[in-house]
Amino acid sequence: MNNPLDTAGASPPAQSVIISPDAKPGSTSESDGVGGPTIKINVSYGSSLHVIHLPAQSTFGDIKKLLVHKTGLEPEEQRLFFRGIEKGDNEKLHLEGVKDKSKLLLMERAASKEKKLEETRKLNEISKASEAINVVKAEVDKLSDKVAALEMAINAGNKSSEKELLVLTELLMGQLLKLDGVEAEGEAKLQRKAEVRRVQGLVDLLDSLKARNSNPFSQSGNAVTETTHQETFDNGTEGSNDPSSTTTSSSTKISQDWERFD
Structure with missing residues (x-):
């Protein structure tokens, strides 16, 4: 049997040095399971x-x-x-x-590579769609300026060329067809939708201008109303207490309301 005194001065057993995977070269740690130089x-x-x-x-x-x-x-x-x-x-x-x-x-991994290729493809398509939409937008800007000029002229009582109104409408419809042919996703899809609405609004405005341009007197409705009131006053019927006049007026109003309803 060994004498306890024989081992009293012995050195303790050497301990293994453990190095962490995240440690810098030359450093050590006491993490379990990872070690060595x-x-x-x-x-x-x-x-x-x-x-x-x-x-x-x-x-x-x-x-x-x-x-x-x-x-x-x-x-x-x-x-x-x-x-x-x-x-x-x-x-x-x-x-x-x-x-x-x-x-x-x-x-x-192949799956990761395919995913990235698909993401790149989508980004390229969005970029291509945005570019196409911007081209249309630039053309619509020019047409919008012409529509605004025609609107000012017609509002001022000037008669414009019917052909000019028709050509502008056709040009705007052509831009709608271009937008319809753009394959868009994400942000580009929202851009296309907004531009379609703008073009449709300009086409509707042109339709309204066509009607006003073909019947310029419709803009002077207020003047006609004022003249009628003036003539009525001059004829002495304004504010008349004649019951027959009141009855006739009421009858006429009801008849007009019914016609509008039909």
Whole structure:
């Protein structure tokens, strides 16, 4: 039996040093499950080469986490290969033969690549649609100025060319057809909708101007009313107490209301 005194001055057993996967090269920690010296790993991704420093007993999943900010790929979007074989996230580097200055190959998962291609396609379509809508908008701006000028002229009592009104309407309808042919999504779809409403509003205004232009006297309705009142006053019927006059007036009003209802 060993004498307790023989071991009294013995040194305590050596403790293993554990290094965290997130620790800087040369640093140590006491995290369970990860340890060993810090090693340098070269990761090839496309035409790029990324250098990673981490403990030798880390996992391939730890490498993926460190590659996120370098490649822009999330861990689930990454595939890591060592010696031509894809490695799982929980596999240990040192157990798989990964050493200092070993080289790994990183590839993006097909599903992730397809998703990004689809997002890029949508962005390109939105950009293309916005450009087409802006071209139409510029043309509608010019037509809108012409419609405004015609409206001012007709409001001033000037008669405009029926052909000019017709041509403007046809040009606006042509812009509507262009907008209808634009495939738009997201923000571009809202832009197209707003521009369609603007063009439709201009077409409606032109229709109103056509009616007023063909019957310019309809704008002088107030003057006609004032003249009628003046003539009535001059004839002595304004404010008359004649019952027959009152009855006739009421009858006429009811008849007019009925005609409007029909």
